[in-house]
Amino acid sequence: MITLDPGNISDYISDSEVEESLPGAIRALDSLVNRKGRGSEMLGWLDLPSVPAESTGRLEEEGERVREECDCLVVTGIGGSYLGARAAIEALCEEAEFPVYFAGNNLSSLYHSRLLHKLQDRRFAVCVISKSGTTTETAIAFRLLKELIREQDDPRSSERIIAITDPRKGALRKLAEEIGITVFDIPRDVGGRFSILSPVGLLPCAVAGIPVEEMLEGAADALEEYTRKADSNIMLLYALTRHLLQAKGIAVEVLSTFQPEMNQFCEWWKQLAGESEGKEGGGLFPASTVMTTDLHSLGQLLQEGRRNILETFLISNKPCRELIVPEEEENLDNLNYLAGKSLGQINRKAYEGTRDAHISGKIPVLSLEIPSITPRAMGELFIFFELAVSVSGRMAGINPFDQPGVEEYKKRMFRLLEKPGV
Amino acid sequence: MITLDPGNISDYISDSEVEESLPGAIRALDSLVNRKGRGSEMLGWLDLPSVPAESTGRLEEEGERVREECDCLVVTGIGGSYLGARAAIEALCEEAEFPVYFAGNNLSSLYHSRLLHKLQDRRFAVCVISKSGTTTETAIAFRLLKELIREQDDPRSSERIIAITDPRKGALRKLAEEIGITVFDIPRDVGGRFSILSPVGLLPCAVAGIPVEEMLEGAADALEEYTRKADSNIMLLYALTRHLLQAKGIAVEVLSTFQPEMNQFCEWWKQLAGESEGKEGGGLFPASTVMTTDLHSLGQLLQEGRRNILETFLISNKPCRELIVPEEEENLDNLNYLAGKSLGQINRKAYEGTRDAHISGKIPVLSLEIPSITPRAMGELFIFFELAVSVSGRMAGINPFDQPGVEEYKKRMFRLLEKPGV
Numbered sequence A, B: 001m002i003t004l005d006p007g008n009i010s011d012y013i014s015d016s017e018v019e020e021s022l023p024g025a026i027r028a029l030d031s032l033v034n035r036k037g038r039g040s041e042m043l044g045w046l047d048l049p050s051v052p053a054e055s056t057g058r059l060e061e062e063g064e065r066v067r068e069e070c071d072c073l074v075v076t077g078i079g080g081s082y083l084g085a086r087a088a089i090e091a092l093c094e095e096a097e098f099p100v101y102f103a104g105n106n107l108s109s110l111y112h113s114r115l116l117h118k119l120q121d122r123r124f125a126v127c128v129i130s131k132s133g134t135t136t137e138t139a140i141a142f143r144l145l146k147e148l149i150r151e152q153d154d155p156r157s158s159e160r161i162i163a164i165t166d167p168r169k170g171a172l173r174k175l176a177e178e179i180g181i182t183v184f185d186i187p188r189d190v191g192g193r194f195s196i197l198s199p200v201g202l203l204p205c206a207v208a209g210i211p212v213e214e215m216l217e218g219a220a221d222a223l224e225e226y227t228r229k230a231d232s233n234i235m236l237l238y239a240l241t242r243h244l245l246q247a248k249g250i251a252v253e254v255l256s257t258f259q260p261e262m263n264q265f266c267e268w269w270k271q272l273a274g275e276s277e278g279k280e281g282g283g284l285f286p287a288s289t290v291m292t293t294d295l296h297s298l299g300q301l302l303q304e305g306r307r308n309i310l311e312t313f314l315i316s317n318k319p320c321r322e323l324i325v326p327e328e329e330e331n332l333d334n335l336n337y338l339a340g341k342s343l344g345q346i347n348r349k350a351y352e353g354t355r356d357a358h359i360s361g362k363i364p365v366l367s368l369e370i371p372s373i374t375p376r377a378m379g380e381l382f383i384f385f386e387l388a389v390s391v392s393g394r395m396a397g398i399n400p401f402d403q404p405g406v407e408e409y410k411k412r413m414f415r416l417l418e419k420p421g422v
Helices: A015-033 A044-050 A053-069 A083-092 A109-119 A136-152 A171-179 A199-208 A212-226 A234-247 A260-277 A299-304 A343-360 A375-395 A404-416 B015-033 B044-050 B053-069 B083-092 B109-119 B136-151 B171-179 B199-208 B212-226 B234-247 B260-277 B299-304 B343-360 B375-395 B404-416
Strands: A003-005 A072-076 A100-103 A124-129 A161-165 A182-185 A252-257 A285-290 A309-315 A365-369 B003-005 B072-076 B100-103 B124-129 B161-165 B182-185 B252-257 B285-290 B309-315 B365-369
Touching (some): A053 A182, A053 A212, A072 A136, A072 A199, A083 A100, A083 A199, A100 A109, A100 A199, A109 B343, A124 A136, A124 A199, A182 A199, A199 A212, A212 A375, A234 A309, A234 A375, A252 A260, A260 A309, A260 A375, A260 B109, A260 B299, A285 B285, A299 A343, A299 B404, A309 A343, A343 B136, A343 B404, B083 B199, B083 B260, B083 B375, B124 B136, B161 B171, B161 B199, B171 B182, B182 B199, B212 B234, B234 B365, B309 B343, B343 B365
Parallel strands (some): A072 A100, B309 B365
């Protein structure tokens, strides 16, 4: 399971402050578990870890079919309709095994023409993900991909499209009924950023070869562990720390990983935190760093800049072929003291050195650690953070499950594009 | 040239405030031009755009040689020793043309073993970049790459290594002298984050096929334009805006692009801004978004979250084969109103809609726009931002050209790794 190292948090939040606000955190958690409070109609994500085995089986079968019949997968979706899958796939999969590409998450010609070029001569599958089926970015990319499939003149082309959409209505549901493509449901009570453990996240993962059953098991265990009310509940401690530090002037939370393959997980987290809490004039600005890369970029500011940052280290390891620093007789670079050591060992010391440096630089730091990056652990992390932002959001008195502000740019864009009826 | 759209800045900074602080901005600029003030020993970057033609010629010849003799390039460096080159190459080059990889910018076994695997059977060139030659991350990756070259048993292996390092001393200089590899100088009065227009950035660009002469021409024009003291100097207006907004409680500056290929440019900018200004308890936290992707992630928070953000749009276009939205008879997705329109046109409207939405959401926004992403324009942007952070850093009274805080994690890491003499 995840462990929490509270770092120097006690320098910023006293024991009595924790004690005083713990009941509030527990109340927030209770309201979630009992499906009450603002936004409680969107709490279906709490049921996802215990999805029946036959549903998982169907996902895994479909995954296997696609792997057998196609060369690669194009996940077509934006925001919550791709970030979770991408996070899990980058963390867990080897690029070479079964390539997964992402389309429809921007409006760039260059991006999409490069992708279409790559797909030209391949039997690619498309997993199109959109509740309504009319999300602009996704629908545009889907049209382009369908056009390419038509050009490829494949008699079994409809077998290459999988739709994940609303259980009853919308453009994709209609298309599925008309041309008979495979379709999976997005539960109506699950918002995009909480959908990784629904078919939205699980189907792409299954195609990529991730044992989704294990991911769900990890999530189920985490759900049990982190909905306990004991004061050793580290999810509550993390949620409460974020909440209290905000009141003390912290403006930015930086999620720092030392594993580049966790970069996309940080992107998933940024949506989760930013979209859940960035409303009614509140919310921490979520940022992320990949170390040690960014120690040579944002390191100076983290060490000595404005003290308005909470740094949350997300520490993990990934079992892989370890590289060993070679010995060199000449030792011009003075590196022989590391010869025979693995990069993993050195990276670990870099983390410890960084944590200590940032503590001495007087920014609040805490660490969340998993023993290794596995499907189980990813499931745990997804639930851990989903619960944590829900609790701190509830403590702040906002609805963590809506996103009214996202419509604003769309409204104006539609008007500028002269969309009929807008 | 770059144009500045001041957006809604006048809602946050009055004309009289601009007038009052303009003399300070001009003084800061003067101090740079006259090579005075804190950190003036590190102002060599102001000379880089006017580097003599024979130097550029040597870079371009070397670039051509590497392209002819090798399959790909591995740029080995961290921080300022790779971010600028990577920014230019991602913005300007086609992946397929001549692959450029990056090593030594982290301590990940997984990252480096994947890279080494990819290089196994290829005649790769290594461009190793480090002033001292003993930067831990870079030196480790360089040892691993040298080991692979030895295993490949290439009689002309030394021709595959190019060092960019201190003009007189250090491990790489020594190595170059001993085994006779090609070597280029890092000017002693240029810091890492200001080194893109030195061989540090230009050599990798030349290998990648970018006409570096054009990039330097753009930089030279920008240097002339933005060191003029007129109050129409948009660099001064941008620098001054950042400075004044900080005093008014703005904590985060978000650089927002609508072109995914500019993502690495934003990473270059984050180091430039964060490392130059994040000191003595000050500095804006630099973050970036790639739109429309992040409108479905950070969009909610930008629209309705805490009002402590300055958003700087970096608007550009890239001449490329434009994709056109296809017509579909059924029009299930209601997208036919866009049929025949190019993605570029739609993306532009997305930007305009977003800017208007964020203005209505009451965050200060301004836009910097270049007509298209060319080598010239990239040169302009590099100088524009280098000057701007130097001016706003000088206005804040700090030394924008040092980075004392970066040593802190290293010291502690070395101690934990039991480095001799530490």
